[in-house]
Amino acid sequence: MTSTQSNRPRVNSPEPFAPRPRPGTPAHLLESDEEAVAIAQRLAEAFSREAAERDREGYLPTDEIDQYSQSGLWGLNVPREYGGLGASYSTIAWVTSIIAGADSSIAQIAHNHLSLVSHIAVDGSDAQKRELFGLVLQGYRFGNAFSELHSRTVAEFATTVVEDGDEVVVNGEKFYTTGALLAHIVPIVAVNGAGQAVLVFADRDAPGLTVVNNWSSFGQRTTASGAVKLDNVRVPKSRAIVVTAFDQQTAAGAISQVIQAAIDVGIARRAIDETIAFVREQSRPWIDSDKATAAEDPFTIQAIGDLKIRLHAAEALLERAGHRIDAAVASPDEASVALATTVTAEAKVLTTQIAIEATNRLFELAGTRSTLQQHNLDRYWRNARVHTLHDPVRWKYFHIGNYYLNGINPPRNAWN
Known part of the structure; x- marks a missing residue:
């Protein structure tokens, strides 16, 4: 255990977790x-x-x-x-x-x-x-208080927001609130009296807002994606925004999805790098190969080539999706948004596939010693398996096929 980490807060801890200090200096301003x-x-x-x-x-x-x-x-x-x-x-x-x-x-x-x-x-x-x-x-960070644990679908919300003078009051409970624990501001999705979804940007230390550090998944362990409880949380009305992005022709869903896909491709790329390094430095050649090193095994060489091709295909579609989103943001209309959404779904299919495949084959190619706890290489598979559950790719195939075959545009929501 290193001295730099031993005194840090842990995930799924019963200890109270105070809001993080607000930034004392502005964040760096990017130039390019x-x-x-x-x-x-x-x-x-x-x-x-x-x-x-x-x-x-x-x-x-x-x-x-x-x-x-x-x-x-x-x-x-x-x-x-x-x-x-x-x-x-x-x-x-x-x-x-x-x-x-x-x-x-x-x-x-x-x-x-x-x-x-x-x-x-x-x-x-x-x-x-x-x-x-x-x-x-x-340098302020937004968290997330969007999904709810007990709703019938991911798009249904029991959390409410009502106006009270110059403020709004929010009540409810959220789960899968990635980022909320370490945020400065927690945007909450709540439903108003007219049935509209409203984004309410509450300060992390607002009275009545409690972030519970109870995330216990086997993967993406340190996202602290636990619960947010909202008990008469008051927020200035100026920080309440009615959500219309999915009722308009916007790329909002594709933007969320392209970032999700990018996380999966990053996991895959690093897992492949770890596989190559382990095979070169630590794995033994299989006895039937008659080779001096594991890196000379012809079946391992073939498998690495296959993984790299699949990775580069996923990266290419990810880049293409980004450009289509740029076009839809610049000139949003039915055609540009539908194309951006579809191309992003294509990328999401490939990034999901390569994330699961690369993190699984790591152990097949690197061998039994790669499973030793001292390496903790299983974190790549655990993270890929959990993160790719965000939205089922089986529905991506359907929407992609329906777009190209029947000219039916994919639905607009945060999962497409």
């Missing part, structure tokens, strides 16, 4: 997409050093998340007219995959923040954009 990629590569190198230990011991990545948001990368998609970089979504996907390769939990914690920035751009008033985008550029 190229700079963003370079910063992501530098952070990924640092984040990867203790990623295995964080996963094994359940240490929350508190310092890493502070570094990540202060780097400016959490402001990647703040529009230029509001002081941000307005980066291409192909860049955002690539940056996310770089971070996910180092620690997929850290990448997932940022996912909802980036998606929410895109929602503000679509649904917020000019005043709300100036306030909330300004906070992002200061």
Whole structure:
């Protein structure tokens, strides 16, 4: 156990978890997409050093998340007219995959923040954009209080919001709240009296808002994606935004999905790298191969080639999806949004496949000694298996086929 981590808070701990301090200095202001990629590569190198230990011991990545948001990368998609970089979504996907390769939990914690920035751009008033985008550029992090554990479907909500003078009051309970524990602001999805979904941006330390550190999944362990309880939480009405993104022709769903897909491709890429390194340095050749090293085994060579082809195909579709999303954001209409959604679904299918395949074949190709706990290589499979459950790819095939065969556009929601 390293001294840098031994005193850190852990996941699924009964200990109270105080809100993280607000940033004392503004986040770095990015100047180009190229700079963003370079910063992501530098952070990924640092984040990867203790990623295995964080996963094994359940240490929350508190310092890493502070570094990540202060780097400016959490402001990647703040529009230029509001002081941000307005980066291409192909860049955002690539940056996310770089971070996910180092620690997929850290990448997932940022996912909802980036998606929410895109929602503000679509649904917020000019005043709300100036306030909330300004906070992002200061280094503030948005969490997530979206899904509910006991609803009939993921899109149904029992959490309510009512107006009371210059404030709104929120009551309910959420689960799968990735990012909320370490956030400065927790955006809550609640339903108003008219049946509309409303995004309410509550301060993390608002009275009545409790984040419960009870995430216990076998994968994505350090996302702290537990519960948020809301007991008469009061928020200024100016921070309540009615969600219309899915009632309009917008790329909101595709934006959320392309970031999810990027996390999976990052896991896959790193798992393949780990497989290659282990085969080269530690695995033994199989006795029937008559080879001096495991790296000379012809079937292992073939398998690595196959994995690399599948990875590069997934990366290519991910980049293509990012460009289609850029086009839909610039000129949103039925055709551009449907194409962006479909192409993103295609990418999601391949990134899911390669994440599961690469993390599973790691052990087949590297051999039994790769399963020793000291390596903790199973975290890649555990993380891929859990993260790819976010939305079932079996429905992606259906929507993709229906689009190309019957000209039926895919539905617009956060899972498409």
